[in-house]
Amino acid sequence: MVSSVSQRNDQNPGTSDFVAALPMYDWPEMRSEVDAQWARLRDAFRQRGIDAPQTIARVNADLWPVDGGIRDAAGKVIAPDPATLPPDELDFHGLWLHPALLFAQTCWGPMELGLSEHVQVVGQPSYDAYEGGQGELYSSAIVMCADGSPSVRAPDDGSPLVSLDLLRNMRFTFNHSDSMSGFVGLTRDLEALGESLNMFSERSESGGHRASIVAIAEGKADVAAIDCQSWALARRFEPAAQKVAAVGWTRRRKGLPFITARATPEKIVVALREAVAAIA
Known part of the structure; x- marks a missing residue:
């Protein structure tokens, strides 16, 4: 993607340039378990040299602003600048299409409807723990x-x-x-x-x-x-x-695939896949 990612107001020297989220099962009662899941993933990513963010994004305000909106490789706007959206909500498509997306969950429904053109699949979680x-x-x-x-x-x-x-x-x-x-x-x-x-x-x-x-x-x-x-x-x-x-x-x-932005470099994608496979 050719979008220009701006700095957030809470920028500090230790902040990652990437964004990550695990929104699909992030119920209020599950926050601590989802945070623990991210911590395991984050640490596995960092061990492979990836500058993974410390915490996951949960609302639009947690996403980097994108000047002029999120654009595809041809320059067409495909999602609004997260900074223009309600700060306390999370626009899933804005997250999935974000040019700085390192790691997130999505659904094969949106993937079949065109999202797959803009992202790369990193892996699949296991559902062995659940009936069905x-x-x-x-x-x-x-x-x-x-x-x-x-x-x-x-x-x-x-x-x-x-x-x-x-x-x-x-x-x-x-x-x-x-x-x-x-x-x-x-x-x-x-x-x-x-x-x-x-x-x-x-x-x-x-x-x-x-x-x-x-x-x-x-x-x-x-x-x-x-x-x-x-x-x-x-x-x-x-x-x-x-x-x-x-x-x-x-x-x-x-089940729900883990994805990264289409623009994520191949070297990082390979490392993400290795990390997910190692802790699955």
Whole structure:
């Protein structure tokens, strides 16, 4: 990218020129665990000579300003200058497209919609610790109001478990329309069964997996697809999850990739990949 990165107001001699973030599972209750995850990654990167930032970015104010907006290799503006965005929010696309991005998580939904042209994939995390996950693959729990019924187990072979009769005419809520786990994956599983999202009576965008679970618990929606790690977090931290159960599972697919900017030098990309592989 040809964007010009400006210095932040909090610049000091020890500040890295890079930015990094782990936003996808950074729930308020998870902050200390996410910070510990970054510390392990940061130290592994620094051992390989990479000037990794001390802390991760969590809001737009943590990102370096980019004069005139973020541009692609042809000079076209593809995202606004982070300094012009609400400082206490985080614009995911602005983060992913940032020319100083060293390391972040994204989703294969946005990657398929064009993000892959502007970034490089560093690696994939393991989902072995979560029901519905296996290695770099994950699936989504299809959740509905529990009504006293226990959750169904994820198939051991990673095949989809989708009950069309159970889902038909339900109100479907999803985090974002470009989300592989919350929207695209279920859409593809339904299409493989000869159905589509038109089987639902309503569709609404919640803004996040946690919000989808709350909407179902409050009776504002009937069904959602929640990636297996977010589903595990919800059962740990979100009281509304006690009123919700998994009634099915989507097919296992490749999980959230770690990415770096397209402009990150090859030598650094190789070192990032070695570090991620070493601590995976």
